[in-house]
Amino acid sequence: MIKIENVRKSFGELEVLKGINLDVEQGEVLSIIGGSGSGKSTLLYCINAIENIQGGKIFVDGIDVHNKATNKDQLRQKLGMVFQQWNSFPHLTVLENVALAPQIVKKMSKEEAIEIAQKELKHVGLGDKFDMYPTKMSGGQQQRLAIARALAMRPDYMLFDEVTSALDPELVGEVLDTLRILREEGMTMICVTHEIAFAREVSDQVAFFHKGVIEEMGPPEQVISNPQKETTQAFLSKVLS
C-alpha cells in the first residue's frame, strides 16, 4: 500500500504540493489528472524519492520513503517508473536494455536476467525485437520497452508519468493497451495522464490536482462523469472539448 500524508514540496519559493493526502491499496489503479504545473508529476517523483519533500510523509508498504535511514535504491526496486520520455539506453539492444538492471541491481545471472527480459518483452508485444537497437524503433515501441524494463525488476507498484504525452497520436493506443494488460493482471498503478477516457475506463480512483492540492477525488464515475467542483468541471470541459 502507498500512503501519502500531508506531503509538501517546494522548488525554491514555489510550493508545488500543498499538503497532499491519498492512499493507494494493493491492486488499485489511481489516475491523477490536472493541468500542467498542478504538481501531479512531482508527486510521482516524490513517491520514489527522486525528489525530496519539505513536509509530510510517504509510506510504501510501511517504509518511510523519505526517512534518512531508508535505503532508497532498494526501495525503488518496489516501484517501477515509466516516464514521458522513454529514455531507452541507446548503446544496448532491446534485450540488454531490459536485462541490465536485473543483472546489476538484483545480481541475477546473465541467463536468468535474459530469461526474464525475454518474458517481459513478449509481455509488452516486443517479442520479435530482441536484437534491435532502440533508436531504430518508434516512440510507442520504445515506451513499451521502458515498461518492460521496469517490469523486469518485478516491482510491486508501477508509476506512469504521462507516458503517452510525447507520442504521435497513432502510437498512443498500443501503449494504453499495454497498461490495460497490466491492469487486468492486477498490478497496482498510479497513472499521471491526460488521457481522460482511459482514466475513466481503467481507474478505481481518480484524483484531480489543481495548483498543488487535490481538488476532487473519488471513483471515475464521480470525478470524471459527474464532477462537483467548478475547477474540475472547467478543466474537463477544456480537455474533453
Add this chain to the structure above:
Amino acid sequence: MGSLFTPLSWSDTGFILTGVWNTILISGLSIFVGSVLGVIVGFARAESNKYVNFLFGSVLDVLRSVPLIIQLVLFSTFMGVMGSPLPPFVAGTIILSLYTMAFMAEVFRGGFESVNNSMIIAGRSLGMTYWQTIRHVRFPIGLRSVFPAWLGVALSVIKDSALVSVIGYVELLRTSDQLISRTQQPLEILIGVGLFYFLISYPLSVYGRRIERKHAL
C-alpha cells in the same frame, strides 16, 4: 680526400626504424595515459561545482594554450636545474601525456555532459546506485558519442610527438634530421618521414571509421 657527406643507404634502415618505433612508443603511451587522466578529469569537471571547475579549467587552459615546444623545454630544463634531470623519453612522455590529457579532458567532459540527465534518472528509478548509473549508462553513452573527437586528438598527438625531438629524444623527426645532416638529401628523407607518419596514423583513422560505422555513431 673522401667526402664529408655519405649518401643514404640500406644500412640506415635500422636507424630509421628505431625512430619510427620511438615515435609509436611515445605517442602510444601519451595517448593512453592522457586518455585515462582525461576521462577522470573530464568526469570530475562534468560532475563538480563551478569553483572546482574553475580550478581545473585554469590548469587545463594553461596546458592547452602554451605551445607544446615551450612546455617541453621549460619542464626539461627545470628538472635539470633542480638537480634531477630526466631522460628525454621520460620528460617527453610526462609533458606529452599532460598536454594530451588537457585536450582529452574537454572532449570527455563534453561527452559526459551530453548524456541527458533523464537517462540517469531512468537508471536510478530501476534501483541502480549512483555509481552503477555512471558505469552502465553515463560512461558508455558519453564515451561513444565522443569517439570521433577522441580520434582527432589522438591523431594530432602522433604528429605533435615530433616536437619531443627538441629535448633530445630520438624519434622519427630527430632521426631524419641527423640523416639529413649526414647525407644532404633533405627532399628524399622528408618525403620518406612524412610517409612514415602517414603510415602510423592512417591505420588508426581507418580503424576509427570502421568502429564508427559499426556502432553507427
